Amino acid sequence: MIKQTSKREVFEEIAKQVAQGDLMFPTGAQVALNLRRALDDPECHILTAAKLIQAEPLLSARVIEISNSVAFNRSGREITDVHVAVSLLGFTTIRSLAMALVTRQMAGQSKTREHQEVVDRLWEHSAHVASLARAIARHVTHVDQETALFAGIIHEIGGFYMLSRSEEYPGLLEDDFSEWLEGGEVAVGRQVLIRLKVPQSVLAMMESFWDGFLAMPPVTLADTLLLAEELATVPSPLHRVDSKSPGSELRASIEMVIGEETLTLILAEAAEEIESLTRALKF
């Protein structure tokens, strides 16, 4: 078992290894990453993209599901073909979905039930935050919706990577995650994002997100992500704190006036959109 004091050292060690280029991806994540890089190519034709996606069953299922979600398909006309789905969603969303697959696969094959549970709940949380972030961008902050979705998808990527390495450090998933919250999340997350070559603007946004200051009312992309995180009803399993401290059952009340409406009213109207997108993102 790792003592509380040494968990910090483990996180620092993992971050240092990633910074030095020692980023050990599980096989599934590597395949997804190659796919994402191919989609990043500005010369990539839509037919090529559709073929690449069709070769990856997990991704093609999600592409079809999302193209049928209320968030993207308001006409309600059912889409069953990957090529049509790619045309509807566009390359930006497709690239976000490829990144979702990278993130989801990053935790690797489950070694124990405990590991699997944490990974599943972390993805459920990420999907919920990503859907909320897109809805907040669309209805509240009016920043780019697809970047907000992307930000939600990657905001716990450091956590997925840490989970992929947890077998090397027995006891890392035991007790609480206060050491993760107090520095590990930022140290590992920052290095993983740098190694994955996410755009500088997204990295800067994540730095503001990690600073944690939410403007009231929210303005920026980082505010959009922070608000989505704060409103998420599916908590991150990595935000588990000391069992002796006041519990997570205590709910906060966050409210603000945006224009002439309140946040509660706006989100109530966007609930179906959020629900459909969260469901579609479940890998």
Added chain:
Amino acid sequence: MNEPSTQSGKDYERLARNINPGGWAIESERPISTLLGSCVAVCLFDPKLQLGGMNHFLLPSSTRGANDDVDVILNGDYSMEVLVNALLNKGAHKSRLVAKAFGGGTIVSSIRMAIGERNSAFAHEWLDREGIRLVASDFNGPWSRKVVFVPNSGEAFCRRIPTTQANVADVARAEHEYELSMAAQKKSAEKKIDLF
């Protein structure tokens, strides 16, 4: 409130003047910050004058005497009225004031949950009674909070801090000391009355 600036909450925090439990401040330019546990901070802003202020108060938790309910209300009233009056003295108009309010968290134990909720409920009721519009709030839950207010734009930033972090102990201690000082002030006032 006015157009948001390009600086982040973190940038403003570096420049801010900090206020402690029981404190208040009015500034025309310099940001004001405070760290909250179960206390509440109310930020008031006059958009026309581009002037704002913040207080940081805690309603006493003990109710042992016959007049304690009145004391509790007077304490909250005092904190709010000092801030409003100071703004009015600088030329603000009460009808133009808008509020943002934060805090009322539960950071020490769930038993003390009622204290935070009572503080946030008081802020809601007081602003409602005085006709001051509450345009943004983040109340209650298991967090302490760092709040930064920019008085010339009305912007407010709130960072929730999980209860595990080292400074939670400092917040809890500062609030406890403030609570004890309020009790001591009350005792001293009662003694003075006895002399008559």
